[in-house]
Amino acid sequence: MDADVIIVGAGPTGLTLANELLLAGARVVVLDRLTERNPQSKALNLQPRTAELFDARGWLAPIADRALTNLPGGHFAGLPLDYSVFDTRFPYQVGIPQGLVEETLETRLTGAGVPVLRGTELLGLSQDADGVDLTVTGTGGERTLRAAYAVGADGGRSRVRKELGVAFPGRDGRISLVVADVELADDPALPTEWRLPSYEPAENTTTFLTPLADNVFRFLFASEDQREPGRDLPITEDEILRALRQARGGGVRLVRVKHASRFTDASRQAERYRSGRVFLAGDAAHIHLPAGGQGLNLGVQDAVNLGWKLGAAVSGWAPDGLLDSYHSERHPVAARVLQNTRAQGVLTVPDPDVQALRAITAELAATPDGNRLLAGMISGLDIRYAMPDGPAHPLLGARLPDVELRSGRGLLLGGRAGIAAGWRGRVDHTPGDDAEVRLVRPDGYVCFAGDTDGLDAALTRWFGAPDGQRTHFSLSHKLPVASTVDGQPAK
Ligand SMILES: Cc1cc2nc3c(=O)[nH]c(=O)nc-3n(C[C@H](O)[C@H](O)[C@H](O)COP(=O)(O)OP(=O)(O)OC[C@H]3O[C@@H](n4cnc5c(N)ncnc54)[C@H](O)[C@@H]3O)c2cc1C
Known part of the structure; x- marks a missing residue:
């Protein structure tokens, strides 16, 4: 090998x-x-769940040190989402x-x-x-x-x-877009702060211009000819300039195109x-x-x-x-x-009926429940895996925020010293006096929570037989075919 x-x-x-x-x-x-x-x-960007995972490993600091900014919250088709409703150290996106x-x-x-x-x-x-x-x-x-x-x-x-x-x-792509990093001449009208994408129906188009560094901007726009969305079609400076002027007015001056490529909604x-x-x-x-x-x-x-x-x-x-x-x-x-x-x-299609749907979606997204649903989805914080073991518990299958998992091993929190001794080297143990224990997988998801009845079964199911014994449980016989996401059966 x-x-x-x-x-x-x-x-x-x-x-x-x-x-x-x-x-x-x-x-x-x-x-x-x-x-x-x-x-x-x-x-x-790094969404909050990714930032949490890198942080749990101790890898985030050198990445965050090089971040250009942090973006407060996220967005759904340009509709703003508030991440601060979640219990997380990262209620924002790391802009990097x-x-x-x-x-x-x-x-x-x-x-x-x-x-x-x-x-x-x-x-x-x-x-x-x-x-x-x-x-x-x-x-x-x-x-x-x-x-x-x-x-x-x-x-x-x-x-x-x-x-x-x-x-x-x-399905294949139906729309073709261009992402270009462009250097623009100084202009007080240009944005100076990184911002979330916005959608302006008056322009009948989605464009996105945000500063990266040193007069270089990320510019995203839909291709002119939607009938030919060939990804490998060369991108000309003229094409970019026309789109820039349509979005920002005739005064914008393009110094150079650093990189440009096409992508689709396939x-x-x-x-x-x-x-x-x-x-x-x-x-x-x-x-x-x-x-x-x-x-x-x-x-x-x-x-x-x-x-x-x-x-x-x-x-x-x-x-x-x-x-x-x-x-x-x-x-x-x-x-x-x-x-x-x-x-x-769909919500960015410039059609009056779609805009009616967008207006209603915007109202829903602005409600606490609507924001929570969409923000949980986009941030990755609502992911919940099906876990076969243990009594029903709000944490079972969910992420445990703020947990340090630098070793890449599992982690048992609570319970008396020695209860996970058979899994030493696979599961670290922090004993405690709490009435309940929490078993966290190396990826930060709780695979057992409750009193210690059933803990050995969960340890064996996820971390193998204790030292010196055979495996008694088979995950494949117990795990449902699909996980659920935030309590909803996944499609
Ligand atoms: C315009 C645009 C904007 C985006 N913005 C965001 C964003 O803001 N946030 C976000 O989360 N995601 C964003 N994405 C998506 C994100 O960039 C991708 O999901 C991400 O790059 C996927 O990473 P990957 O490692 O799976 O694949 P890739 O990044 O595609 O890496 C695959 C690697 O495999 C190599 N490779 C391919 N074939 C072979 C081969 N035969 N042999 C050896 N090597 C091979 C390639 O060279 C490449 O380095 C964006 C995508 C686009 C197009």
Whole structure:
């Protein structure tokens, strides 16, 4: 074996996953066909749940130090959402370009000696009972790497997904947009503060202009010819200038275009996230309109869900069904993001009837319950996984805010010393006098809460048999097929 796990793709998903696996003690190799990181940052934000997860690992500070700003709250199709209603240390979005997040995550890996093989492209993949063979090409020519597991974190056009033959149902893009980072000449009329996207029906178009740094602005606009949304159609300076002038008036002066690319509202999701020893995560598993700023966050959270489970498999203590729970937990979460981004796309259509719907949606979003529902959805704070163990408890399956999980192990809070001794090395224990205990998975979700009746079963279900015993429980027999999101059955 060349590694325990080979990750294809050094985007935010692959790099987060590699860091998670490193914590679990796995031997990881990351490969990416690009010789250098894509200089254009698509995403510009960490949602509260992602900030919480990075913070729990102790990784947030170096990222937040490089943030351009914090955005108070979020938005749904441009309608403002208040995150301060949640019990979180991060009731805001960390405003940071994707490239800086990737760089920080990659620096952690290279510092720990994890190979990140750039200029190495996956060409093909096959698997047998014991491992996965990946045919790659790079500076040394074509060769085959072998690992116990492989993960396709290789973006929306994933080669891994295609090699596996996993279906990617959904629909193609209907609108084409351009995202451009442009340098503009000084002009007092230009915005000086980062702002949430807004929608101005009077202009009959959605544009978004926000300052990044040094007179460079992020400018987003819909392409002129919606009938030809070819993603690879070259973008001219004239096209950008015309859109800028339409949005900002004739006085705007374009100094240069730093980066520009097209994207669409295509919406698709992989039918299954696991194929034997190979997994799909991030954009390789789901694509959608980047409305509300969710894609990077979804991918990072896929990685945090999968990382400790794969780590357990590599370490040899994964209980039956643990690896399958990655699909059953994460597929419904992305399905809901696809649903909300499609809804957001509709709400920006410049049609009087759609605007009537938008006006009513705005009223609903401004109510406490409406805000809570939408803000929970976009921020990632409302995710709740189905947990088979324990008495009904408001925390079961939900995230535990403010919990430190730097070791990447599970955490038992409360109960007398020694009750988790059989799981030492897999579960840390902070004893306490509370009447109830809380068992937190390495990804920050509570998998048991209550008195200690049933605790051993939950420990065994999620962390394997205690030292020296066989596994008695099989997750695959107990877990429902789909998780719920905020108490609602996921579609
Ligand atoms: C205009 C725009 C704005 C966005 N804004 C936001 C936002 O504000 N917030 C947010 O959360 N999300 C946003 N997103 C979405 C976000 O950028 C993506 O969801 C995110 O990049 C997904 O990360 P990933 O690691 O899964 O995939 P990617 O970032 O696509 O990384 C995949 C990597 O795999 C590599 N690769 C591909 N094929 C191969 C191969 N065969 N062999 C080796 N390597 C390969 C690629 O080179 C790439 O580096 C936006 C997207 C767009 C288009």
